[in-house]
Amino acid sequence: MKNFLLLTALLASLSLTTSAQTDDMPIVQKPYFGYLSYDSVMHAMPEYESAMSSYESLKTTYDNEMKRSEQDFNKQFKEYVDGQKSFPENIMLKRQKELQQLMDQSLQFKNEAEQLLTQAKAELLAPVYERLQQVIEAIGVERGYDFILNTDNHAAPFINKSKGEDINGVAISRLK
Numbered sequence: 148m149k150n151f152l153l154l155t156a157l158l159a160s161l162s163l164t165t166s167a168q169t170d171d172m173p174i175v176q177k178p179y180f181g182y183l184s185y186d187s188v189m190h191a192m193p194e195y196e197s198a199m200s201s202y203e204s205l206k207t208t209y210d211n212e213m214k215r216s217e218q219d220f221n222k223q224f225k226e227y228v229d230g231q232k233s234f235p236e237n238i239m240l241k242r243q244k245e246l247q248q249l250m251d252q253s254l255q256f257k258n259e260a261e262q263l264l265t266q267a268k269a270e271l272l273a274p275v276y277e278r279l280q281q282v283i284e285a286i287g288v289e290r291g292y293d294f295i296l297n298t299d300n301h302a303a304p305f306i307n308k309s310k311g312e313d314i315n316g317v318a319i320s321r322l323k
Contacts, residue, residue, distance in 0.1 A: 181287065181314040182296040182306050188318045189279055198271040205267055209260040216253045223249060282321050286314055 189195050227242045234242065287295050295314065296303045 177310065178293045179291060180294050180296060180311045181290065181292045182298050182303065182311050183283070183313065183315045183318055184299055185279070185297045186299050188315060188322065189275060191319045192275060192279065192322045194275045194278060194322075195272070198275055202264070202268050202271050206264055209264060213253070213257055213260065216249075216256060220246070220249045220253060279318075279322065282318055286317055286321070290314075 223242075224246060227239075227246060230242075231239065283295055286292075290312070292312075296306065296311070298306070
């Protein structure tokens with residue numbers, strides 16, 4: 148009987164200890180997440196197509212101006228080469244300076260155009276990125292995700308698809 152009481156007390160003690168540990172210890176949950184190709188979803192947005200169309204139009208304008216500038220330089224260079232033998236030295240030096248100035252201006256314009264195009268692209272795409280981010284956040288909250296992974300550029304080389312959810316289709320359908 149004494150052994151029975153000792154065994155009962157020991158089991159009761161273990162059960163209290165076990166329940167106390169589970170009350171104090173955090174419950175570990177498996178992460179629940181979504182994943183998508185940010186670029187694929189963004190490229191499917193009508194706003195992206197519109198922004199890129201505006202960007203390409205602006206780029207074409209700059210490209211045309213660079214071509215015109217290059218043609219002007221080539222024309223003046225040809226005139227310089229053709230007249231080299233007949234020009235006096237002071238005219239030759241003047242033409243060389245003009246050519247150098249044209250080349251410098253052309254390079255400066257090209258560098259400025261690249262900077263302006265980069266800035267314009269960023270400005271045109273800013274609302275696209277903002278809207279995409281809002282939709283991704285809304286999907287994450289609605290579905291109770293702990294996080295959403297971007298699968299572009301091998302950022303997530305392996306995803307256990309049984310523990311996460313591909314939300315490309317959901318995101319694309321909400322953005323159209």
